[in-house]
Amino acid sequence: MNKLGDILFIAHVKTLFLRGRRTADPCFFFTSQVGGVCKLSTESSLRRCRTPDGKVCSGRGKCDCGICICEATDPGKFYGPRCECHDWVCAAHNGKTCNDRGYCDCGMCECDEGWFGDACQFQEECNLPSKKSKALCKNPQGVVCSNRGTCHCGSCMCDNEENRGLVTGRFCECDDNECLDEDTGEVCGGHGQCYCGNCYCAAGWHGDKCEFQCDISPWESKRRCTSPDGKICSNRGTCVCGECNCYDVDPSGDWGDIHGDTCECDERNCHATYDRYTDDFCSGHGQCNCGRCDCKEGWAGKKCEHPLSCSLSLESSLKKCRGTSNLPCFGRGQCLCGQCTCHPPGDSRVHGKNCECDDRQCEDISGEVCGGHGYCSCGRCICEEGWFGKRCQFPRSCEMSDTQSKELCETSDGVLCSGKGSCHCGQCICSPQDWWVSGELCECDDRECDKHDGLICTGNGLCNCGNCECWEGWTGNACEIWVGAEY
Template sequence: MHTEALVQSILVPLFLILLTTVEDTLLQSVSQVGGVCKFSSESSLRRCRTPDGKICSGRGKCDCGVCICEATDPGKFYGPRCDCHDWVCSTYNGTTCNDRGYCDCGMCECDEGWFGDACQFQEECNLPSKKSKALCKNPEGVVCSNRGTCHCGSCMCNNKDNRGLVTGRFCECDDSECVDEDTGEVCGGHGQCYCGNCYCASGWHGDKCEFQCDISPWESKRRCKAPDGKICSNRGTCVCGECNCHDVDPSGDWGDIHGNTCECDERTCHQTYDRYTDSYCTGHGQCNCGTCDCKEGWAGKKCEHPLSCSLSLESSMKKCQGTSNVPCFGRGQCQCGQCTCYPPGDSRVTGKNCECDDRQCENISGEICGGYGYCSCGRCICEEGWFGKLCQFPRSCDLSEVQSKELCETSDGVMCSGKGSCHCGQCICRPQDWWVSGEYCECDDRECDKHDGLICTGNGLCNCGNCECWDGWMGNACEIWVGAEY
């Protein structure tokens, strides 16, 4: 049975491509006599026009009533009107139809026993209800993000508009962000949408893949390459050979990342990135492409050190560092060997070198030590019967070993993603790999944005690769202070 399915999955797409090629060849042969098109220009275009009025779906050229589809990456347009492409069959794990079927003009034809847009659902389910529900919970513990139903450990996302715009493993993605308002097409018909972001075919650019380049992708990347060899310095998007630098402030009022290749990052000139002020270089210098040129009488990376100070710059920084690699543990301003912790007035950040950060004892919802302990200088002291960084694990367990392990297995049957141990139905990720986190140890916190060398700038928690900022902070790396003015 499996052999027959494999043969079918290989032969059917080949047959469809061959049939399309034969049809196009026959049509072109009857439409041309002696190399001259016998159709009028109007008749030729009519044969290439789609119901919505586009010639070859806007993805090819019309040659005597036959569409010559453009070659693009990823994938290739095909079909009588260039209206077929197989991008939509690709899945988040990099497979086509989850390797359980084949793609036919953007639609997955699933193998026996599987169904769904991407052949992701199994018709017969042997999972216990509790295990199935556990596999459908997002990192916040909500089943299918309240935007779908759980089927055998997989989320079936709500699809009221029949466009499939609610996607993702846990229905966490809103792909309506990819819809072009003018055409109504997802990514303008020139790319694939992954969790609200368009990934454009070669030669197309823009948030909705609406712009086409007149230069090759190679030339475009060459023009966008920064002196350090990175495209747009990893701080922007390359569009047709020009860098669109990322704006770190979602309000759009700031432009601290600039330069032809986004090589200038003036955030590094701020002691604390404060959207309310232009206090570059601690007010004692001028920011020049991310480097502070200090006024007379001041020194330091951010002109924070007065030369009138009895301590040298090196001695001042050493006194402020304590046991950390950065002054004031990255949570304060060092001046003449003294740390001023920020944000001002927040009693959770204390210590001579701002070494105590009691915010580290809070979970995403703000609960301290899971309600089963107290915080001491940024570390949880757990009550008897509880353990873990946030006192989240009970020492006693009323589950059998089999029941416990069932709750710790991922959908593909791997215990804690192979990166941790199971205790009472919960995964304890390997402590030596500090970056591993998540309900099933599936997350890599190294993917969280950094600023000044600190993950989430020390102003938030890394939640499965994304920064969750504490009150008063925002930005991809929680680097922007938006609290009370100071």
């Protein structure tokens, strides 16, 4: 390439860079170099890289002959002439960045024509009736914009005192004043972004207000927290300055179910589902080592549940206990030498040779059986005439017009049963093909409920909109911990 071509190429790349081209690739930087040697002094080079507050490349990159080479970070990349831009902190509305009505540019939403707002959530021309608009602005408690904003075309415009924008959220329910650093008055100490009153810190910073800085680089921190299977803290904890804070799912706080330098050990694997009655590891017949059972002499099995004195082999014993299920005793009891003991002991609602019947499934969280409109047979509701549904909760006929019915089934954005069910008598009947869809408006995903031993809520509670609501005597994220009387 001749000299003129060199000049034109460098000018073109420089234009792309100054427009905020998102790259940390050194192939795209231009420098005042001749033959690969920088002609700028160190002072001049750093001066070009400094932000107005004196940080070199915003603290997110390295200065190379007056040009910032930005370091990519999860969940996005820093870019811009001084690494000042990062699109992953753009405002969102209804879970969508820039409301899908614009694009993110250097942390700010550039809205499509006809839309405005920090998240492009407001429409300039409104075709909604006033009543419908107001209904869309009501929070779950029925208060318009949480009394901290005004309603515009079905969206809340939150109060903006002193132009700081500290009241946020779809219904102005978030108070970002909780993110202010008491000493400096800055949001998240100037080292993070506030989402609904919680600080999400930039790489290298941590603390409730992002007030503490790590003494190691983000790269080294990530390396130290990476587990042998390549996951950050084994997906069971958070990484802070190279150390994993493991999620402790034991609500008693006496000890951590999950531990290890990278949270690689999960002691829950040593608990058989119903050994939680006595809280014994490895069925009380072994030692738990990093989530694996080392059985005592005379016992065998993944959780030391099988006595070697039994005339049946472990495989034969489990086969007898399984019946038509993949789990011994349908996950509702303890298998010992081919015989099931259903749990909780003395609770007649769990019964059958293989504990295959669980009449608790007929109850709602208040304990009402089949909605008061049927009876339970082996865990299934047999409904009275005129009623149907899993728990006989739907009447077959009603004195309601289709319009009245559909109004009760619409979500705040006007979608009938969240697009995942049908409307009947003002109630949503969620799609039976998608078993995980639930909620009054089919807005919930029960796959988000915690599992233990492959069972949602361990079979000891009901999944309610992604969270386990445990029956009496059970607790834990997955209702896996027995806190009732010992047996």
